[in-house]
Amino acid sequence: MRTIRHVAVNVFKECVRDKVLYNLVAFASLLIAVSYLLGQLTAGQDVKIVKDLGLAAIAIFGLLISVFIGIGLVWKEVERRSIYGLLSKPIRRSEFIIGKYAGLALTLFVNVAVMTVVFYAVLAYLNTQFPEVVRTAWPAPATDPGMLRAIVLIFVELLLVTAIALFFSTFSSPFLSAALTCGLWVIGHFNADLRNFEAVVESRPAALLARGLYYILPNFAAFDIKNQVVHALPVPAGYVVTTALYGCVYIALLITGAVAIFSRRDFK
Amino acid sequence: MKARVVALCVVLMGGVVGLQALHEHRGGPPASTSTNLLYVRSPEAMRRLALSYDALLADTYWIRAVQHFGETRRSTESTNRYDLLFPLLDLTVSLDPYFNVPYQFGAIFLAEEPPGGPGRPDLAIALLEKGLKAQPEKWEFAQAIGFVHYWSRQDYPEAAAWFAKAARFPNAPNWMAPLAATTLAVGGSRESSRQLWRQVAESEDAGDWFRREAGRRLQQLDAMDQIDQLQRAVSSYAARTGRQASGWGELNQAGYLRGNPVDPTGVPYRIDAGVVGLDRQSRLNPLPTAGVKIGLPQ
Numbered sequence: 001m002r003t004i005r006h007v008a009v010n011v012f013k014e015c016v017r018d019k020v021l022y023n024l025v026a027f028a029s030l031l032i033a034v035s036y037l038l039g040q041l042t043a044g045q046d047v048k049i050v051k052d053l054g055l056a057a058i059a060i061f062g063l064l065i066s067v068f069i070g071i072g073l074v075w076k077e078v079e080r081r082s083i084y085g086l087l088s089k090p091i092r093r094s095e096f097i098i099g100k101y102a103g104l105a106l107t108l109f110v111n112v113a114v115m116t117v118v119f120y121a122v123l124a125y126l127n128t129q130f131p132e133v134v135r136t137a138w139p140a141p142a143t144d145p146g147m148l149r150a151i152v153l154i155f156v157e158l159l160l161v162t163a164i165a166l167f168f169s170t171f172s173s174p175f176l177s178a179a180l181t182c183g184l185w186v187i188g189h190f191n192a193d194l195r196n197f198e199a200v201v202e203s204r205p206a207a208l209l210a211r212g213l214y215y216i217l218p219n220f221a222a223f224d225i226k227n228q229v230v231h232a233l234p235v236p237a238g239y240v241v242t243t244a245l246y247g248c249v250y251i252a253l254l255i256t257g258a259v260a261i262f263s264r265r266d267f268k
Numbered sequence: 269m270k271a272r273v274v275a276l277c278v279v280l281m282g283g284v285v286g287l288q289a290l291h292e293h294r295g296g297p298p299a300s301t302s303t304n305l306l307y308v309r310s311p312e313a314m315r316r317l318a319l320s321y322d323a324l325l326a327d328t329y330w331i332r333a334v335q336h337f338g339e340t341r342r343s344t345e346s347t348n349r350y351d352l353l354f355p356l357l358d359l360t361v362s363l364d365p366y367f368n369v370p371y372q373f374g375a376i377f378l379a380e381e382p383p384g385g386p387g388r389p390d391l392a393i394a395l396l397e398k399g400l401k402a403q404p405e406k407w408e409f410a411q412a413i414g415f416v417h418y419w420s421r422q423d424y425p426e427a428a429a430w431f432a433k434a435a436r437f438p439n440a441p442n443w444m445a446p447l448a449a450t451t452l453a454v455g456g457s458r459e460s461s462r463q464l465w466r467q468v469a470e471s472e473d474a475g476d477w478f479r480r481e482a483g484r485r486l487q488q489l490d491a492m493d494q495i496d497q498l499q500r501a502v503s504s505y506a507a508r509t510g511r512q513a514s515g516w517g518e519l520n521q522a523g524y525l526r527g528n529p530v531d532p533t534g535v536p537y538r539i540d541a542g543v544v545g546l547d548r549q550s551r552l553n554p555l556p557t558a559g560v561k562i563g564l565p566q
Contacts, residue, residue, distance in 0.1 A: 046370055049327045056324040141364075189319045222322035231366040 003091050004099040011103020012110075015069065019206050022115075023061050028118045030057060035122050047126055047142050048230060055226040056165055061115065061157040062108055063185070063249060069107070070165025073100045075264065082250035083267055094259045097166070101255060104162050116148070120175040140232035149240050150229040154248035157223035161185060163254035165219070170262045210249030218250055307357050311362030318363060326364035333357050333370065337377060341384065347494060350386035357395055365402035371395055376481060379420040384554075387416040389420035407437035407478050411444065414451070416465065424455025443467060487532040488552050498529055498537060498544040512542035 017020070038046045047179050074097070077083040086096065120143050127135070127142035136154055140146060164184055168177035194217070197210030222243050308314050318325045334354035340350050357378070361369045377441050378386045393416055399409040399418035414430030417423045431448035434440055447467065450460050469482035501524040516528045516539060528556050529537045535550040546553050 045327070046365070049331075052323040052327050056321050059320070148435065148459065189315070221320065226320070227323045227364060227366065230323060233366065 003095045004102060007091075007096060008102035008106055009098025011073070011100055012106045015104070015107040018069075020065060022112065023065065024114050027057055027061055027115050031122045031173045033116060035126055036178050040102065047123065048131070049139060050122060051128060051142075051230045052226070054115075054122070055147065055154070055230070057227075058106045058112060058119065058151060059154045059157070060179070061179045062112060062125045062154065063161060065108060065111060066104070066158045066161040067165050067178055067185075068103055070162045073171045074167055074169045075174050076175070076248055078267070087217055087267070097165065097259045097262050099259075101163065101166050104166075106153065108158050108162065112151065112158070112212045118153055134248065140230075144229070144232065146232060146235075147229045149235055149237075150226045153223045153225055153240060153243055153247075155218060156244045160218060160220075160223075160251055160254075163251040163258075167258040167261075170258045170265070172237070177255065182242060184218060188218045189224075191217065191219040191221050213256060219246070222246065287369065306352055306355055306359075309359075311359050314359055315363055322363040323367075324367060326360045326367055329356050329360040329363065330370055331366065331409070333360060333373070337373075338408075349382060354388065354391045354395070361395065361398060361402070365399075368399075368403075368406075368408075371399040371409060375416055379416045381420075387420075389416045391422070392416045403439065403460060405439065405443065407434045407440040410434035410437065414448075418451065418455065418461075422456060424451055427455060428452035458489055458492065462486065465489070486551065488555055489548065491531045491550075492554050492555060494531065495528065496548075497545050498525075498539075501525060502539060502542055503543055506542055513539060515539060 005034045014050065031050065034053055035050050036146075038049055075243065087093070135141070161181065165177060165181045170182045172180070189215060193216035194210045197214075198207035201207055225235050225240075227233075276357040282561055286534060302474065305440060308317070314325065315322055333353060336352050336371075337350065340353075341426050357374045361367060374395040375392050378395065379387070379389040381387040396409045396416070397415045399406065403409070407426045410430055414427045415436065417428035417430060421427075428448050428451040428550070429446060431451055432555055435444035435448055447463065450463060455461050465482045465485045469486060501519060502513055505519055505522055507539055509522075516536075519525045520527065530538060531550050531552055533549045533551055538545050538547045546555060
């Protein structure tokens with residue numbers, strides 16, 4: 001456990017050294033600039049649009065970090081040949097992989113947490129710019145804590161994307177890993193179409209294959225409740241817990257696969 | 269060395285700003301022939317392309333719709349009027365069916381006659397019916413459909429039927445049923461129109477711009493009442509003296525008025541060959557066609 005913590009902390013420090021946290025400045029600037037400019041463009045829909053934009057930006061910034069750092073986690077060590085030095089120490093390959101993953105997860109957590117604070121701060125400011133009569137017409141308060149449910153699921157989604165990127169990075173090049181991770185992320189949003197594939201094809205085997213893929217491929221669409229929380233629509237706590245659990249089980253599966261592949265790799 | 273680099277950067281930045289100013293001075297790039305383009309019109313295709321960012325894309329289309337409406341309304345060109353308004357609003361609500369403002373916006377402005385809108389009440393109703401399908405509990409959409417029938421089609425029985433339908437929604441306000449009854453009894457009268465707009469102006473759910481628009485319509489109704497009164501005074505003066513008054517001064521001197529009359533926005537009324545009307549500067553222009561839109565007492 002200590003070894004995993006050491007590896008994780010090192011990954012986090014490396015991310016900080018690589019100026020990954022600079023994206024937080026970009027995020028804050030984007031939200032503040034948008035909230036200032038939107039008033040002239042949206043016919044009074046500023047708060048709704050800042051909510052949409054803030055949640056989407058948290059997801060997009062996180063996605064970029066997950067993919068582009070996730071694919072380099074293992075590859076960088078191999079490319080720089082530092083893996084030889086690392087593996088000659090009393091460190092198991094499983095601990096190395098889990099530590100790398102935990103480090104990036106920690107980076108993502110810090111990112112998402114700071115972005116959430118900035119997001120709520122901008123909304124709190126916007127809240128003061130509207131009279132009471134306008135505020136009562138909103139479906140939810142500007143700083144509605146219910147939006148945290150969407151942020152929790154965005155975070156679990158990012159952890160899943162990181163696990164996919166790490167899994168691919170254990171056996172392929174960064175470019176291929178990025179392409180495969182992004183491909184899976186896109187397909188994961190069309191999951192519902194795979195389920196309904198039998199309605200559009202006559203071939204029974206094709207329908208069965210699509211149904212099989214529906215169950216096997218990660219269902220990223222399930223993590224998206226941004227629209228529901230912005231409009232204060234009911235999202236049962238059970239749904240959030242089940243979806244988060246689904247993400248965690250999938251992550252465990254991918255990490256197990258990554259450890260298995262990495263353990264068999266020959267670095268001679 | 270460092271100072272030289274800074275100086276070079278300042279000079280180069282000055283060059284960039286100067287060239288940009290020159291570019292602006294010369295009027296920018298040559299005029300393009302295709303300004304109003306909507307590459308994807310299919311809401312279904314757009315929803316798929318959006319992945320999980322459909323709400324953000326809906327916001328973008330909403331901003332485009334508002335810009336398109338404002339730009340077209342200010343434009344003096346007679347062609348290409350509001351042709352993207354419905355597709356943009358339709359894409360917006362298809363991507364985010366719970367985004368309520370575009371439905372209300374469409375209800376008012378899609379139905380409005382040119383030059384204020386495209387004069388398409390059918391599209392306004394189609395948009396609102398889409399809203400009712402997505403949110404069957406929204407009495408406001410049923411009310412808005414009644415509104416379109418009332419204002420744009422002058423179909424008062426149909427308007428009353430929709431108001432009655434809205435009144436049957438579980439969360440409908442208690443003034444909805446009397447509104448349906450009033451519309452059926454005296455649909456088209458100025459008083460029922462006033463009642464309708466007052467409800468909108470006082471509605472908490474209406475957006476700020478929607479309330480402002482309702483306020484403007486109420487001012488138009490007040491102006492129409494005032495114009496009727498002034499017209500009676502002008503006609504009476506003409507009948508007594510045998511000639512038309514050339515200005516408010518004559519009516520003041522004759523004791524018909526005390527001071528120059530102004531419309532509810534503070535702009536003086538105009539009198540021209542014995543006919544009273546709004547000044548061209550008034551933002552209440554154009555008044556709804558008397559007797560057709562608002563139902564002047566005949």
